[in-house]
Amino acid sequence: MDNRSAKALFKNYQPLPGAFDECFDGEGRVRPEAATVIGLLEGLGERTFRSRQKLADTTFLKSGITFSVYSENRGAERIFPFDLIPRLIPAAEWQRLREGLEQRIRALNAFLADVYGDQRILAENTIPRDMVLGAKGYLPEMKGVHPPKGVHVHIAGIDLIRDEDGTFLVLEDNVRTPSGVSYVLENRMVMKKVFPGVFANAHVNGIEEYPIRLRDALESVGPAPDDQDGTVVLTPGPLNSAYFEHSFLARRMGVPLVEGRDLFVERDMVFAKTTLGPRRVDVIYRRIDDPFLDPKVFRKDSLLGVPGLVGAYAKGNVALANAIGNGVADDKGIYPFVPDMIRFYLSEEPILSQVKTYVCERDEDRKYVIDHIDELVVKAVNEAGGYGMLIGPQSTRRERQDFRQRISENPRNYIAQPRIELSTCPTWTPKGIEPRRVDLRPYIITGENTWVLPGGLTRVALVEGSYVVNSSQGGGSKDTWVLEEGPQ
Numbered sequence: 001m002d003n004r005s006a007k008a009l010f011k012n013y014q015p016l017p018g019a020f021d022e023c024f025d026g027e028g029r030v031r032p033e034a035a036t037v038i039g040l041l042e043g044l045g046e047r048t049f050r051s052r053q054k055l056a057d058t059t060f061l062k063s064g065i066t067f068s069v070y071s072e073n074r075g076a077e078r079i080f081p082f083d084l085i086p087r088l089i090p091a092a093e094w095q096r097l098r099e100g101l102e103q104r105i106r107a108l109n110a111f112l113a114d115v116y117g118d119q120r121i122l123a124e125n126t127i128p129r130d131m132v133l134g135a136k137g138y139l140p141e142m143k144g145v146h147p148p149k150g151v152h153v154h155i156a157g158i159d160l161i162r163d164e165d166g167t168f169l170v171l172e173d174n175v176r177t178p179s180g181v182s183y184v185l186e187n188r189m190v191m192k193k194v195f196p197g198v199f200a201n202a203h204v205n206g207i208e209e210y211p212i213r214l215r216d217a218l219e220s221v222g223p224a225p226d227d228q229d230g231t232v233v234l235t236p237g238p239l240n241s242a243y244f245e246h247s248f249l250a251r252r253m254g255v256p257l258v259e260g261r262d263l264f265v266e267r268d269m270v271f272a273k274t275t276l277g278p279r280r281v282d283v284i285y286r287r288i289d290d291p292f293l294d295p296k297v298f299r300k301d302s303l304l305g306v307p308g309l310v311g312a313y314a315k316g317n318v319a320l321a322n323a324i325g326n327g328v329a330d331d332k333g334i335y336p337f338v339p340d341m342i343r344f345y346l347s348e349e350p351i352l353s354q355v356k357t358y359v360c361e362r363d364e365d366r367k368y369v370i371d372h373i374d375e376l377v378v379k380a381v382n383e384a385g386g387y388g389m390l391i392g393p394q395s396t397r398r399e400r401q402d403f404r405q406r407i408s409e410n411p412r413n414y415i416a417q418p419r420i421e422l423s424t425c426p427t428w429t430p431k432g433i434e435p436r437r438v439d440l441r442p443y444i445i446t447g448e449n450t451w452v453l454p455g456g457l458t459r460v461a462l463v464e465g466s467y468v469v470n471s472s473q474g475g476g477s478k479d480t481w482v483l484e485e486g487p488q
Contacts, residue, residue: 008045009433010038013426016435020166020423022087033090033483040198041085052194053084053428059190080183081476082190083427087438087458091485094205097160097168097442098452100352103342105156105444108175108329110345112152116142116325126344127337131361134412135334136382137176137327139290141297145314147323149221149448154321155214155285156444157181157457161355162423169420170354171439173330173338176322177287180457180471181443182245185210185252187479205454205482210443211252214285217447221319224282231255231283232272234263236292236304246287260288265308268315283319284309290324332381332415333359356418360411369416370407373400376416378407391467393419422467425478427460437461439469440480455480 015021015028023034030038041049060082089097114121115132122129132138157178159171188207192199215231222229235246237259250257262273263281271278286293292302294310312318328334336357339350358365358376369376373392380388390403407414424435442456458478459469469475 009042009049010426013433014435016424016437018164019421019435019437020162020164021435022162022423022425022438024426034088037086037088037198037202037481040201044198049084049428055194056082056084056190059193060186063186080471081462082187083436083460083462083476083478084191084194085426085428085433086191086479086481087425087440089455089480089482091483093168094454094482096351100350101158101442101444101452102450103346103348103351104158104170104173104338105153105446105450107338107341107345108156108173109151109153109446111341112323112326112329113146113150114345115328116145121341121344124344126340127334128361131333131337131359131412132328135328135331137290137325137329137331139325139327141310142325145324146316147221147313148223148316148319151221151319151446152323152326153329153444154217154221154323154446156446157441158444160352160440160442161420162438162440164421166423168352168440170338170352172332173335174441175326175330177289178441178443179242179245179287180441181210181453182248183477184443184453184455184457184480185248187477191479202481203484205484207453207455210445210453211249213445213451213453214249215253215255217445217451218283218285218319218321220447221321222282223316223319224280228280229283230272230279230281231285232258232263232281234258234260234284234286234288236288240287242287249285255285260303260305263306263309265306265312268308268312268317270306270309270312270318281318283321285321290327293320293324332379333361333412336415355420358416360407360414360416365416366407366411369414370404373404373416375418377419378403378414378416381413381415391419394467419467422461422469425458425460427462427478429462429464434464436464437467437469438478454482 015024023031023038025031060080121127122132153175155178157174160168161171162168218231232255233246233250235257247257258272264271270281272281288304291298293305295302295305296307297310313320336359342348342350358369360366360369376392378390390399422437425438426433427436438458438460440456440458443453445451458480460476460478461469462476
């Protein structure tokens, strides 16, 4: 494609000053790795593109692909916003990301095995003991409990951002019950439907094998004999905001979707109630948080879990994906120490960098954060979805003062980071195609080995000027295209 030939869709596109644009350079020229796809989209023309966007929106509406937006403490189901301009990642760049993600998951698995085992990393003070044992996600009840086949993190979603120079950085680890992969698979299905010609000629890596990869990984860690094994997806029920994903994955894997009342424990083994009688269950892909899993051990008032489940798990008779107690590994206060974990457990240097982080539990860091709070992004370590966060440069004096007080009263609960100018992608808006900030959540599956889904969930801040990409606060998504090797 001639870099000057963007005359229809992208004719008025202006990259955001100071940000790395994924498709255009600072002078508005198409990046070489994006040239083929931009050219294919340009070939459609604005009128066709607009009609295809409407077709995509209708497809999502009819498919019931929803999520919850929380505003003023009221939840509402909405159709998931989807932008038809894909996010592109060249093959060579993806290979480095894949290797870095695999390395990170190995280290996080080793860390979880250690902190619920011998705690070597704490004894050697590589990570402060109080930071780990004081984490909300650390469960002392799990000390000495070893999950089947030694896998703690079966499914991970690692959030990445790109800085002003175009360098990918790890922003956050999600190793409890990461969500969103159903949207990745649905996005791809819709793209193939509305852009068959563009997709066929863009040479994109496939992602359709994810459900089979997930099922194979889960079955590989099951402790029961092959003729007795059974895998299920455990959901809190239809009222849960992610129920669409729970049912979607169960259906795609070909396994039962169950609620806690469908399971029972006998002789420290888990069984499902079926029309043919009890059936042994040895792998549970659970989408229920730790406190609600077993009323005998955690919350006594939980009606979502299974009485006796933790006992069966402790005896090694059932694998839970992900393992109980993983929350200590994706605590935002532990995140700054992941590079140290990689060096400690793997004797390797981290492949992927991460965002500089101030740990408010440290006196020096806390003083810096309080003094420079107008320059920083402050996060509560146990919040998610963009909640419990202060974006200093966009905050009011009153908000900053409030966060200073919160930090002083409970420093363990806060970290701070410099605001990174997130990369942007061309995005369809009511005013035409404009740059919008994005992040990326790749998904990593671990069973007998580790596999990384090519691409992941690209979330996009649809509101002009916004840095918040979370769907729960009005963000949308894009299909992520990992381009195959060879000329594009």
